Amino acid sequence: MKPNEPSMTALMSCFVRAYHTEHDTPVMFRDDMARQLITDEEYKQIQAFLANGLGFFAPERLYAFSSDEEKVKWIVQTQLAPTPLARAAYTERVVQHEKRLGATQYVMLGAGLDTFAFRHPNSGMTIFEVDHPNTQQLKRERIHMANWNMPSCLQLVAADFTKDDVAPRLLAAGFHPNEKAVFSLLGVSYYLEKEHFYRLLHQLAPLMTEGSSIVFDFAAEQLFTSTVKRVQNTLALARQSGEPMKAAYSIEELEKQLQHLFSAKKKYRVLQGKVQRMTT
Numbered sequence: 001m002k003p004n005e006p007s008m009t010a011l012m013s014c015f016v017r018a019y020h021t022e023h024d025t026p027v028m029f030r031d032d033m034a035r036q037l038i039t040d041e042e043y044k045q046i047q048a049f050l051a052n053g054l055g056f057f058a059p060e061r062l063y064a065f066s067s068d069e070e071k072v073k074w075i076v077q078t079q080l081a082p083t084p085l086a087r088a089a090y091t092e093r094v095v096q097h098e099k100r101l102g103a104t105q106y107v108m109l110g111a112g113l114d115t116f117a118f119r120h121p122n123s124g125m126t127i128f129e130v131d132h133p134n135t136q137q138l139k140r141e142r143i144h145m146a147n148w149n150m151p152s153c154l155q156l157v158a159a160d161f162t163k164d165d166v167a168p169r170l171l172a173a174g175f176h177p178n179e180k181a182v183f184s185l186l187g188v189s190y191y192l193e194k195e196h197f198y199r200l201l202h203q204l205a206p207l208m209t210e211g212s213s214i215v216f217d218f219a220a221e222q223l224f225t226s227t228v229k230r231v232q233n234t235l236a237l238a239r240q241s242g243e244p245m246k247a248a249y250s251i252e253e254l255e256k257q258l259q260h261l262f263s264a265k266k267k268y269r270v271l272q273g274k275v276q277r278m279t280t
Contacts (some may be wrong), residue, residue, distance in 0.1 A: 007131075007132065007135045007138075007243065008241040008242065009112070009241060010112030010113050010131075010135050010138070011038070011042070012046070012241075013084045013112055013187065014034050014037050014038055014113040015038055015042075015046050016081045017084070017085070017088070017115075018031065018034035018038060018043070019072075019076050019081075020076065021034065023073060024073075024077065028086070028089055029085045029086075029088050029089040029092075031088075031115055031119070032119075033115040033118055033119060033146075034113070034115055036145075036146040036148075037113045037115070037143075037145075038142075039145070047068070047072050048068075050071065050072045050076070050080075051068035051071045051072050051075075053075070054071045056233065056236075057075050057079050057233055061074070078230075079230060079234075084186075084187065087187070090215075091186060091215050092116065094213065094215055095116075095125075095182050095184075098182045098213055099182075102180050102211065103180045103182050103212070104124070104126065104179045104180060104181070105125060105126045105175060105179055105180070106126070106127045106184075107127075107130065107175070107182070107183045107204075108127070108128065108186075109130045109161070109166070109184065109185045109200070110130070110131055110161075110185060110186065110187060110188040111129035111139075112131060113139055113142060114129065117129070117151050118148060118151060118154075121152075121153060122153075123153065126153055126174065127151075127153050127154050127155070128154075128155045128157055128173060129154065129155070129156050129157065130158075130159050130170070131156075131157075131158070131159070132158070132159070132160055133159075136156055136158050139156070140156070155173040157169050157170060157173045161196055161200050162192065162193075165203055166200065166203050167204070167206065167207055170207065177206070177208075177209060178209055179209065180209060180210075180212050181209070181213075182212070183204055183207075183208070183213070183215070184214070184215045185200070185215070185216035185217075186215070186216065186217055188200075188216065189216055189217065189249070190218070190238075190246070190247065191244075191245060191246060192246060193246050193247060194246075194249075197247060198257055201214075201258075202261055205261050208262075218247075218248070218249045219245065219248040219249065221248050221249060221250040222248070223235070223248035224248060
């Protein structure tokens with residue numbers, strides 16, 4: 001993230017959710033509210049940027065489309081949307097499942113411009129959105145722009161994951177460590193140094209009472225050496241936005257770290273795949 005600026009990846013993820021909901025069939029993850037958090041000018045600018053960037057994404061397809069609209073749709077569907085939509089759809093299913101099993105709190109770390117609390121204002125869960133102060137200020141401005149009322153279930157918690165201790169800030173915002181909770185860190189691990197990511201997990205572990213869950217995604221260890229064009233594009237876009245990707249992991253490394261971090265809980269589970277889930 002550039003100093004004193006909100007996250008550009010948060011804005012792009014919001015655009016992807018909005019565009020997918022409006023233009024794709026079938027809809028894998030419906031977010032009918034995301035569009036209201038993006039100005040008309042931003043929406044047009046992002047579409048123009050993508051249409052003009054086809055040569056970057058796929059130079060071999062420069063003449064494969066008859067309109068800018070077709071170019072944008074192809075780029076969103078094949079280059080930008082798969083990861084954020086898949087992890088969001090998966091995580092929200094986990095949250096609903098855990099709620100049925102007794103979870104009363106949902107903590108979103110790196111929430112960006114997510115709209116879960118506004119789409120589910122009567123979920124019966126207390127929702128904590130934790131993010132960098134700059135990005136959270138953008139979120140507040142966009143909520144005001146959309147003329148939304150802040151749900152009573154939502155608490156905004158400002159924290160810099162590279163500097164701040166998240167736990168006391170959550171407790172101060174009303175988090176109850178003795179109540180079952182779901183934690184999500186989507187699109188977070190990529191942009192933190194490993195020491196900062198593991199420190200964040202270490203901060204969260206004492207807040208997880210028995211039965212609590214945490215969901216996060218991560219880049220496979222081949223990220224920085226991959227020759228796949230889509231992966232190279234992702235790395236380049238992150239650098240250009242001022243939010244370079246910094247870390248990749250192996251399953252074995254994560255298992256070892258999670259065993260260490262959550263050993264006091266005596267129980268943990270790691271499911272292999274793009275998105276990892278561990279339950280204490």
